[in-house]
Amino acid sequence: MAQIDSEKYAVATQLQLTWWRFRRHKLAMISIVLLLLFYLLAIFADFLATTDPHATDARTSYIAPQGIHLFDDNGFNPHVYGIKGQRDMKTFKLVYTIDPSRKVYIDFFGRGYEYNLFGLLSTDIHLMTLKNAERGDGIYLLGTDLLGRDLWSRLVVATRVSLTIGLVGVTISLFLGVLLGGISAVYGGMVDTVIQRVIEVIRSMPTIPLWLGLAAALPNDWSVLQIYFAITIIISLLAWTDLARVVRGKFLALKEEEFVMAAELAGASQGRIIFRHMLPSFASHIIAAVSLALPAMIISETSLSFLGLGLRPPAISWGILLQDAQNIQTLALAPWLLVSAIPVVVVILAFNFLGDGLRDAADPYG
Amino acid sequence: MADPILSVRDLKTQFFGPEGIVRAVDGVDFDVYEGRTLGVVGESGCGKSVTARSVLGIVDRPGRVVGGSIMLRPAGGGPAIDLARLTNEEMRKYRGPEIALVFQEPMASFSQHYTIGNQIGEGIKLHMGLDERAAKKRSIELLDMVGVPQAARRVDDYPFQLSGGLRQRVMIAMALSCDPRVLIADEPTTALDVTTQAQILDLLRSLQQQKGLAIILITHDMGVIAEMAHDVSVMYLGRAVETGTVKEIFEAPRHPYTRALLRSIPTVLAKPRTRLPTIAGSIPHPFDRPKGCSYHPRCAEIIGAVCETAEPPAVDTDDGRQVRCFLHGGMEAAKAGVAA
């Protein structure tokens, strides 16, 4: 890699070199775009929700998904259909279904339920609401569940919870991993041995029963928010070990690099060696490790909640939505509930491709 | 001289990487004769190792032989076979019994999980159809032949239990296990100390005398070439710039690169603290191969515009050598090419 004549290449920083390599990784590029979209979705979840994700209504139980119709007889006029009640002559139950004869028009940037944008701005403006809605009408893009809650609205809000639980969890385990991995490598000896043994003990524990125990220990009367944080911390307390190993390994490898020795022989202090020479060298590896740790976190939360050990209703997360789609009977009646699995699969795959791409790009010399 | 065992003509191997095509080997010709050693010498990036791998059909992806012929004259007579045209499956028949390879890094070429006896025996069983016991017996004979002390005991050692010199001997034993006629040694002593290097070179020489092996010795070390080779091919950026006998190359080099390279080598014969003549600049990356003669930016004897624009053809000189330099001919062809 010595295109000496290319001045741009000669003065390119490691970050640029990494980016140039990353750009060639098509799958990773697609993944990064997808993930950005998902995080945008998470940030503006309430704005994008069409109805209150918590609001239940017996009338709207198991409404099938319906699309938005863009034109009516008067030209461009986006609308959905209303619902109507009908007596099922076999069971004599009142069943609500879509009624194509009644059009309900969509109001862009209209007012709906109240929410906090970024936790600061209290507002009730949503992307789409209905103008001439009667009770039970709604934009059921993905249909509704047993309790009549709109799946689309629930899914966007769940995305926010599930994606942030990953971020918060990774931040905590990153902190623990870098700190303990770094200490382990820098001090070595007894400290190293103790930390490494602790990591081995943690890694040897079967995770599901451990979560079971820890989650069961959470008090029943905690609020949704408290449980959310408790779950994050539990997950990251177990997940830092991988990062700690990456950090330690990289640290030890760098200690042997001759440029580190050169700095030492020039009289550099320990701090300068670590912060000027070593940390920048493995920052990219840490980023790659993080992007591989994130999906593991998301999966953990999803499976915990799916098993009923993590977040509990009324909280909404991917795991909880999937919990609703647990039994065959529901799936026969309302197959659209399975849609909640799609974002899980897409996000996890995207993170994995991204991590692979980053790892390959991070080491232009490796 | 008898017909060559192996005859390579206009060999071209290219790597199709994401940054573009690297022409690692770009038109190499040479002949290898029974009982003689062809030394292929050059600096990093000259394509000497890729040449060896091309002959064996083991170029790593994304590399591929894209042109030229590699004619092997079969042992029992008959028409020559072009190895460049064989499929991987067909090539396997020739790798081992006809052509074998000794790598630079013996540690990396062994599996750590099998004894050396197992690994030598593998090829013997496959190609010679011997059973387990006969294969082991043959392995011990081979180890004995390459000078591994207490071969009968060592045959059950694992590669990590051996020193670098012994590993290289085992590697040679493995290469010779199916009695090849051509042995390609790719920097066989580069990883070794001088005293061990002397042992291994000695071994290769005596094996050649015993078995009439044709050896292709690939190295960057002119000293090793002077000692081992009968014929020499000097490579620079994917091309053989000069080919001749060892005496000719060392005593009357023709190509400016060969001349400069020979002058710039430190030697134990020099007076202490003497400056060496140098070659200006450094070897270009194969991506940025200079136009015209690829050596022209570093050449002290550049003729002028012609070297910067036209590629010198391989010219056969009257004494049977081959040089790629306009100083020694080829000018007419270049001019004709420019005119056309």
Add this chain to the structure above:
Amino acid sequence: MSETILEVRDLKKHFPIRRGLLRRVVGQVKAVDGVSFSIRKGETLALVGESGCGKTTAARCILRAYAPTGGSIKFKVEGREVELAGLKRRELRPLRRHIQMVFQDPYSSLNPRMVVGDIIGEPMLINGMSDAVARRRRVEELMELVQLPRAYYNRFPHAFSGGQRQRIGIARALSLNPSLIVADEPVSALDVSVQAQILNLMLDLQDQLGLTYLFVAHDLSVVKHVSDRVAVMYVGRIVELAETEALFERPLHPYTEALLSAAPTPVPGAVSNRIVLEREIADPANPPPGCSFHPRCRYATDVCRQVLPELQEAEPGRLVACHRAKELSLAGVGAAEHVVA
């Protein structure tokens, strides 16, 4: 004769071999085992030997990248003599500027995340030259000294060839005007055509700036081109130390003789009477009794198998550790000019 700036006496570095769960010490690798030599101001002393002979370990002890197990390293700095062997990390830091190093691997020795100017200027920054303008001026001077265009100041190492990187490494080592430069195999990772450039540069810089080199190498031909005196090491000890020309022409130790004879020369047919040593280099964790070279030595007698020979003055200015040095007459390589047309 100029003053001695470094005096190494009986230097030892043993690495413990640990085994088992409790990491108990089960043995010692005596990488350096009683090495003594001195370096005079302005000269080049070469430390030569094959892999595992302890030459790099010895150099790293002098640089105090390793803490020696025993012996003394007396270093003359600013008119006074300092004992480096027992100093702690903190005490060493202000002294480091006086001994600098040129590394073997031009790739791993430069931080890929720093521009060349910062790499060369870093030692100055660390040692209190905080004025950025003055530092830049000095870096540019240094770049000129090692024949790198000033315009390359803002380039990253990945844009340079091996030879250019080695120039950067040399400029960095020079930046603090050290009294001693330890060069550990500075040309062995380079291509032949580039080796000569770097060797010439080192010689020129020495003449210009009066530098003192400790030159660690395995390649005798390279050593012949740069050094004033040569110390040959074998399994942790110096077996012979002499002026370069004398050592090459008339070695006194059988190992030196064999080493010289094994060195390949670019002269076809020169190999006729080579001494090929049998067996392998002794294991520094378990050296043989007596002279560690005796199992491979064709002149070995009973005394060699039992008694360890001391490094003694055989002739003025020549030290050798061999019981039979006086009686043997060994072959060297002539200083005959080798001419290439």
